Amino acid sequence: xxxxxxxxxxxxxxxxxxxxxxxxxxxxxxxxxxxxxxxxxxxxxxxxxxxxxxxxxxxxxxxxxxxxxxxxxxxxxxxxxxxxxxxxxxxxxxxxxxxxxxxxxxxxxxxxxxxxxxxxxxxxxxxxxxxxxxxxxxxxxxxxxxxxxxxxxxx
Numbered sequence: 001x002x003x004x005x006x007x008x009x010x011x012x013x014x015x016x017x018x019x020x021x022x023x024x025x026x027x028x029x030x031x032x033x034x035x036x037x038x039x040x041x042x043x044x045x046x047x048x049x050x051x052x053x054x055x056x057x058x059x060x061x062x063x064x065x066x067x068x069x070x071x072x073x074x075x076x077x078x079x080x081x082x083x084x085x086x087x088x089x090x091x092x093x094x095x096x097x098x099x100x101x102x103x104x105x106x107x108x109x110x111x112x113x114x115x116x117x118x119x120x121x122x123x124x125x126x127x128x129x130x131x132x133x134x135x136x137x138x139x140x141x142x143x144x145x146x147x148x149x150x151x152x153x154x155x
Contacts, residue, residue, distance in 0.1 A: 002046050002094065004111075004146050008155030017143060020082070021052035021059055023098045023119035025136045029056025036066060038140040043067035045144070049089075051082050051105075067154060078107030079104040096139050103128050110147075111144055113139050 004012040019025050042048055048068045052059050055076040062068050073081035076095050083104035086093050095102065095109040098121045106112035106128040114121055114129035115136055126132055131152055133139050142148045 002143060002146070003090070004149045005087065006150055006153045006155075009153055010079065012072060012110055013092050014094045015046055016093040017046045018049045018082075018086055018089070018093055018095045018105065018109070019100060020049050020095075020097035020102050022055050022100075023117060024096055024102075024115050025050070026058075027118050029054075029058035029062070031062050035136055035140075036062075038137065038144075039066050039068060042140060042143060046094075049085070051085060053078050073092060083108055094143065096136075097125065099121065099137045100124060115139055 002014045006012060022029060024061050025031055039048055039084065049071060050063060053069045059070060059072065071085055072133050078101040082101060086095060086105045087108050092111065093109045094111040095105045096113045096115060097105065098115045098117055098119060100122040103125055112129045114125050114132045116132065116134050117136065131142065133142065
């Protein structure tokens with residue numbers, strides 16, 4: 001479980017970390033070896049989910065050997081599928097994404113992190129994000145170092 005104490009705001013306990021795939025942790029359907037290592041490190045502390053319509057058809061091979069739960073869904077209505085998956089999780093959830101179809105899951109999670117990344121970030125998503133970072137590595141470092149979240153969100 002990931003535990004964050006955010007002074008003046010709240011205690012946050014999250015058993016789940018949910019990642020959008022393309023544009024968030026993968027570029028053109030491919031994850032770097034660094035991202036894969038960070039996923040497995042994070043999986044020592046929380047359940048890691050990867051959600052995708054698998055635009056490039058690579059997610060299964062890219063996630064082979066990773067300690068993740070992979071959820072794929074049709075390309076149409078991706079936002080609804082993502083939201084419903086997050087709503088069904090128990091134990092608190094952190095969501096990480098970059099696209100318009102991540103807005104609905106950001107609305108229902110306990111902590112949301114938008115990644116700008118190589119694919120950019122949907123401007124509308126930013127208004128639903130608790131934290132915005134430059135790249136996936138920054139998101140992993142936030143989650144693995146609770147004082148960074150505290151410093152960013154304290155009142």
